[in-house]
Amino acid sequence: MKYLRLVLANLGRHKLRTVLTILSVALALFLFASLRSVTTTLAASAQFGGARRLVTLNATGLVFPLPLAYGNRIKTLPGVTGLSWANWFGGKYGDGKTFFANFAVDPESYLAIYPEIVLPADQKQTFIQDRTGAIIGKRLLSRYGWKLGQNVTLQGTIFQGDWTFTIRGVYTPTDPAIGDDVLIFHHEYFDERIGRAGIAGWYIVEIADPSRAPAIAKSIDDMFRNSSSPTKTGTEREFQASFATMWGNVSFLMSTIGLAVVFAILLVTANAMMMSARERTGEIAVLKTIGFSDRLLFALVMVEAGAMALTGAALGLGGAKLLYPAINFNGAGFLPGFTVATSTLIIGALVAVGLMLASGLIPALRAARLPVVQALRQVE
């Protein structure tokens, strides 16, 4: 500990340089944490979905609806304990520049099948009772400054006209993958306004035993195989995963590109740290002359490099961990539940240790092996 002051004094000699070095390490690791979190968040959202929920879609494609009558037939299958249905609405709010998801659901069964959607019991009751009511995620409330009981008008893009809903509740999702920027309203009202077309975009099927999911999915599909609208059933997790893969390799490219940069910044930083160590040849010779051992000098230089790398890492990784929740970041709705995972922090810390070794080892070895006489001669 008695050498702490020596290390601090060395770091404080070129204050600006030390600060800049620490900041570049911090920026590099901040960027690293952010980019890796995009990938981990996408991967995590693909993991969402209770194993006890199946999703049934029209086999022809996502945009084709299923007859509403399928619900009653699915319900009768053994092993099915709950059923709900929903339809994508795709309405625009205001000038349409800010997008949020909105769809029609069967309120009672939907809220029962998704315990992750949490809202006060009285709001739930008023929503279920009001046919033109809607509930919204808490992010929408703050984004648009809406209030409970307010009327909100969406312009239909697929289903024409102005649709006005009364906000009856604000929910908080317990699972971030649910999304807190969604508006849902009554399927009954939707169906009535589009002239009783009797359509559902997709069914959510709750089953008692997750291990029977493939069998039940198959029996649902078999039931409708020769009908006008054949179905495609899979677990909710598969359904979610399909959305995450829709980014294609763009998200992969992004993170590759980002990692190249992290590497670049670390390179430059290591260079600067090595240059500053090289300048002090004379000093190290003096320290040796007054009796500092080789091992001690090696340690001192390493500790100095480590102090910069680790402080930078703490700032960068800690900053990322704290900043994103503070600004409630969700990637404009594309990255619900964006979090910096612990694994990211650990890898980031390892990168910092690697940086310490890369930038400290050569100067430290040189310091330890420095021949005193020669070094002192060089100085004068």
Added chain:
Amino acid sequence: MIPIIYNVRSVVRRPVSTALTALGVGLVVAVFIGMLALANGFRAALAKTGNDANALVLRKGADSELSSGLGRDVASIVAADPHVATAADGRPLVSPEVYVLIPLGKVFDTTQVANVVVRGVSDRAWEVRSNVKVTEGQRPTSGRAEVCVGKRLVQRFPHTGIGQTLRFAGRDWTVTCHFTAAGSAFESEIWGENEQFMPVFRGDVFQSISFRLKDPAAFQEAQRSLQADKRMTVDVHRESDFYAQQSQLLSRILGILAFMITSIMAVGAVFGAINTMYAAIASRAPEIGVLLTLGFRPSSVLLSFLAESAFIAVIGGILGCLFALPLNGIVTSTTNWSSFSEIAFSFRVTPLLLFSGLAFAVVMGIVGGFFPALRAARLQVVQALR
């Protein structure tokens, strides 16, 4: 003025630190160019999809072809409009189209899902969409279950070779040709006859109607007359504007990401440059003292070191351009969230992008070199020489 050769020689004297700094700047520039090339390529693919001389009719309020729906009556009204150009045989150049998305290849229960656009077109579409060229095979014959596949799909999905059979919407479709469309989004689509697709998909309804304008300059007139027609409720877009609009959401996201990532990176690289230059100047203090003793003004010293920093940055910039160049033309794909369909497109590294990359490098060099250069210029001769 201190001759620039002095800086060049000093830079060459310390190859390792120069190389590391330049490499850092170079990677930043490469990423800058790469990310913008991605956004650029995506935008270009969609912008090229539309034709300036064409108009696109959608149902009023529909923001994509997917959410639109038009009856046969609308198709006849549009076809009869005097603003529509006619072909050599006197028939109007109109293509009422069916537009749907189908999951193709591995369906959504596996790891890869791609929503591919299936477009049912009229015979005239091949003339209306003038950028579409059949490269191989014969166009689908009217009345048969035949389709033509865009070039970009051929490499990525099974069963798309000529003569092979694709299965969707509960029927088998024979692939009779492949087409290109000048790198536009059409190349990620499957085309067939609209009358064949109507019964198997959404019934008697078109999603959009494209027509060639008799006089491209008179678009607004055509728009006004069609939108004012009491028999239908439609929006008329200039085709090129419409498809460019479809790219906005994603290219904005890509642009913001590129901006955020590169600016953070740039700050890091500038810090690195500052450190390198400070270290360089600290170790060359006696040299600077000599320069000042010789009678060079502090301002010349300042300029000289700025030039040195910019020189290192330019090396980095050139490196960055070299790293980024091989990206040009690489095909990637993503979902266009405006239309929900998967689109394949290529990175586009343009000369302008390369130039902005270089300019960006120079800016980083000058910003990074300024304070160290200032310190060099302010050195006290006596102290520096000692």
